[in-house]
Amino acid sequence: MSSDSVQPSRWEKGVSRQLASTRVFDVQGVGYRHPVRGAEREFVVIDAPDWVNVVAVTPDHQMVFVRQFRFGIDAFSWEIPGGVIERGEDPLAAGLRELEEETGFVGRSARLLGSVNPNPAIMNNRCHLVLVDDAVCTVKQSWDPDEEIEVRTLPVAEAYDWAHDGRITHSLVLNALLLFAPRWSELKAPR
């Protein structure tokens, strides 16, 4: 079987109203109309800025990780550096900025591994996954007022172990590891 005959319709977007506004996202009720069924519904959409997450790899093939207390899960979480892209900011520049602020690591250049949707059903934003090669720790961290971050490096192969054994659980960090895998195969191959 390749595909059955159903072709879902594109709902027509109507009027939005703001249901809540917070420091990190707004919540909107967005009106939609089904072009065939005629049904009119309001769906809930989290309106958030785009985010960036950074795979930073040192010259000796370690990946830079951060550990923070996370208020969503009320627990600590091992993640890669990242954060909110500022209005008008380039995703690659944002990645280098977040890496440096959170960890003190700097890299010569950044490139895009890919971009994902954190949740297409209820969120309108994207998360850009950025690779920084040859990252080295040269500057002092510069945290936001409520940040407190443990920094460590981990051999890349161990990072994949942590992903598969449940020590890394952040969806977007796991995305970065998936999209970095082809590049890691190249990097670790004997020259």
Next chain:
Amino acid sequence: MSSDSVQPSRWEKGVSRQLASTRVFDVQGVGYRHPVRGAEREFVVIDAPDWVNVVAVTPDHQMVFVRQFRFGIDAFSWEIPGGVIERGEDPLAAGLRELEEETGFVGRSARLLGSVNPNPAIMNNRCHLVLVDDAVCTVKQSWDPDEEIEVRTLPVAEAYDWAHDGRITHSLVLNALLLFAPRWSELKAPR
């Protein structure tokens, strides 16, 4: 470098207040106090039920995919079957139920590939990733009122191509592909 000396503190949870309530999640302002700095802050947390996403593999090693219009991104999205786990429902049972409702595929059994946090910073829920082997299409789909779903199968290797070339962008679907990879290596190996 293995780890620097900073050990982030566990913030102490205080009083919560509801900022918004919707059909699919609530938004809470949760008070926290830093045990050392003494700072008191309110952080925003999306309170949502746990979700399930299903890797359903047919006897001839095709993976079951669904395509729906998604209101968050105002566009179509290729995903694996999944949805909200009902209160008290077992994640594996929920996976088999969502698979059957959305696609008409049924499997003999389900097992857990892993569980992830969709967003530890701002969401309190988990998404369970479930594997259903030997899935076959035997029953009629049973959609929720606003659902309209295109179903297709895709050779597993192609699913990974779709993940890496940006045709699959849903963060949690990409997580399922990452956590299924070791099992796929076993399945595709010559016996």
